[in-house]
Amino acid sequence: MYLIGLIAFLISLPILGIAGAWLQLDAAAIDALCQQMQTVLPGYLATSAWLALFVTLGVIxxxxATAATIALFEFRGKRFFSWALLLPMAMPAYVCAYAYTDFLQYGGVLQSSLRALWPGFRFDVRxxxxxxxxxxxxxxxYAYLLxxxxxxxxxxxxxxxxxxxGTPLSARIRRVALPLARPALMAGAALALMETLADYGVSAYFGLTTFTTGIYKAWMVMDDRIAAAQYASxxxxFVAVLLWLERREQQRMRFATVRGHRGDGAEARLPVLLGAREGLAWLVCAAPVVxxxxxxxxxxxxxxxxxxxxSMATNFARYAGWTWNSFRFGGLAAAMAVVLALALGFAQRTAGLPRFRSALLRFVARLASMGYALPGSVIAVGILLPMAWLQAAFPGSSAGVWLTATALGVIYAYLVRFTAVAVQSVEAGYTRIPLSMDEAARTMGASRSRIVYKVHMPLxxxxxxxxxxxxxxxxxxxxPATLLLRPFNTDTLAVIAHNLARDERLGExxxxxxxxxxxxxxxxMLVTRALNKQ
Structure with a gap:
């Protein structure tokens, strides 16, 4: 019970810290907020809104197009494209930004060639x-897979x-396939939109004034904690609304698919595309991958x-340090997240819980799942703000030192954001272990810890x-969370790639x-393997 309460407190602390910023509004803070609403806040809101609108439409x-082509038609190369279309998931948007900035720069080969054909042509990718x-x-x-x-x-x-x-093909797609896929497309678009709003690398590198860059500037440049917390709130x-929409569409998607039969699709023949139609299918599937x-x-x-x-030799020497920091943080966070997920999963599995404790477990599980939807910059501000209050309230206290610019603070932020991933995996594993195995172990006198170690973990x-x-x-x-919370002189692969690209050292x-x-x-590769098994 104490462990569950501790997990709930740790995960909810960043959210409580951000919400608490609104309780500190005094005359100066209100005046600053009014100035922001007249100056920078409309720009943050407009840029984020346009970005969200166009990204949502494009992702849908x-x-x-790709999901309908793969799921509803048969053509040569379909098996290859079915997994190749997932490859962009491995490409962070900020990494893609560094590559395209070099490729599409004004003096590059592509723009120079286009200007030779159309004088005056200019396109700024940033x-x-x-x-x-x-x-x-x-x-x-995200939308394709769902x-x-x-x-x-x-x-x-x-x-x-x-x-x-007797319905024509175009009408079948418009009146049958698209309405059936709409809940899945909306759920995938909501996930993509949460990633877009959480992004810092692309917005900062392109010089866009979004909420995420505003949070970073308010905290690190202007040293205005209240403004950073207000932007974060x-x-x-926005993220809470998107999360609600995504869950609603996921429920509608489950309702739409539960009543189907697994063998339905296997008995029907897919239309075979030939000639120009096959070429169009190749274009639809190949363009996003390329x-x-x-x-x-x-x-x-x-x-x-x-x-x-x-200077590749010098780069490799520094590269070893960046890689070690990334792997060190990643390994520690992964191990601790799995331990927390296992404890939470076993607590939810325990039979005969009192009503209050059962409700608390459901609340903690929901809280942990919300952490993954929180942008890293929001989590970082939610951690730093309570520490700043503690330092101000107790000048001689060292409480803030433990989480400010330390490895512990970085790991804590990772746990708040990514424990949900481990929880989902562990819960999926527990659904395949019957409760009768626990009951049999208890009748043989096994303790709770022994059941976890001897029965659950091997399975x-x-x-x-x-x-x-x-x-x-x-x-x-x-x-973003690593940028705000990392110790001094401790760069990860993501941080160093961002810093080098910001300094226009794209080669490095x-x-x-x-x-x-x-x-x-x-x-x-894991998702592809799971789909092949299905």
Missing amino acids: VVGA SLAGAVFLFIFTLYP ARNALGERGVHLMEAARLL LLLL LGFVLPVLILLQLMWRESEL LWRSLATGALMVFVDVVKEL AALPALSIVLVGLIPV
């Missing part, structure tokens, strides 16, 4: 349109029924090769390993950026 269009482009082609897999599963479960069968009734409100993964990787490899002629090792791996990958890619940033992409391929 690309996700729907703009709102460029950011929308990057987010669409790195985040569409919509593909939804269409695969019932779409094929219903499309076949519509064909037998507004961003938190733009979201293949081209950025090739650009980064070219940058790294160009840098190798200058949960795949779920524990998967959860630890997913947390590790997310930690390696995390940027290519190696750590490619390393992040390589680590990000791990969950893509």
Whole structure:
């Protein structure tokens, strides 16, 4: 019981810290807020709103087109594209931004060639349109994966029924497939939108005035903690609304698919695409893969090769330190997240709980799942703000020293954000272990700890390993929380790639950026393997 209460307090502390900032509004703070509403706040709101709108529309269009092509048609290369379309999940948007900035710069080969054909042509990738482009082609897999599963479960069968009734292909897609996939597309778009609002790397590198960059500037540049907390609270409100919408669409998606039969799609034949239609299917599937993964990787490899002629030996010496910091933080956070997830999962599994404790467990589980939706910058401000209050209230206290610019503070932020990943994996593993095994162990006199060690862990090792791996990958890619909380002179792969790219040293940033992409391929391979098993 005490452990569950401690987990609830630790996870909710950043949220409580941000909410507490509104309780400290005095005349000076209100005046500062009014000035912000007249100056920078409208810009933050407008940029974030336009970014959210266009990214949502783009993710829905690309996700729907690719999911319908893979799930509802048969063509050569379909098996390859079915997993290749997931590859952009391994490409963080800020890494993609570094690659395209070099490729699409004004004096680059592409723009120079286009100006030779159309004098006066100019395109600046470091703009709102460029950011929308990057987010669409790195985040569409969320919508693609969910919509593909939804269409695969019932779409094929219903499309076949519509064909037998004489409905044309275009009408079948418009009136059957798209309405069936709508809840999945909306849920995927909500996930992509949460990633967009949580991003710091692309917005900071492109010079966009979003809420995330505003939080960083208010805290680190202006030294205005109240303003940073206010921006974080507004961003938190947006994320909470998106999280509610995503859960509602997930429930509607489950309602739409539970009543189907597993064998429905297997009995229906998929339309075979030939000729021009097959070429169109190839174009629909190949374009997102090339733009979201293949081209950025090739650009980064070219940058790294160009840098190798200058100072690759020096880079490799520094690269070892960056890699060690990333792996050290990732390993510690993954191990601790798995332990917390195992404790929470076993507590939820315990039979005969009192009503209050059962409600508390459900609340903590919901709180832990919300942590993954919180942007890293919001979590960092939520941690730093209570520490600042403690330092102000108790000048001689060293309480804030433990979490400010220390490895402990970074690990704590990672746990608040990524414990949900481990919890989901452990809960999925527990559903495959019957309660009768626990009862049998108790009748033989086994204690609770012995049941976990001797019975559950041998059966949960795949779920524990998967959860630890997913947390590790997310930690390696995390940027804003690491920037705000990392110890001095301790750079990770994500931080150093951002700093080098910010200084226009893209050749040196290519190696750590490619390393992040390589680590990000791990969950893509796991998802592909799971889909192949299905």
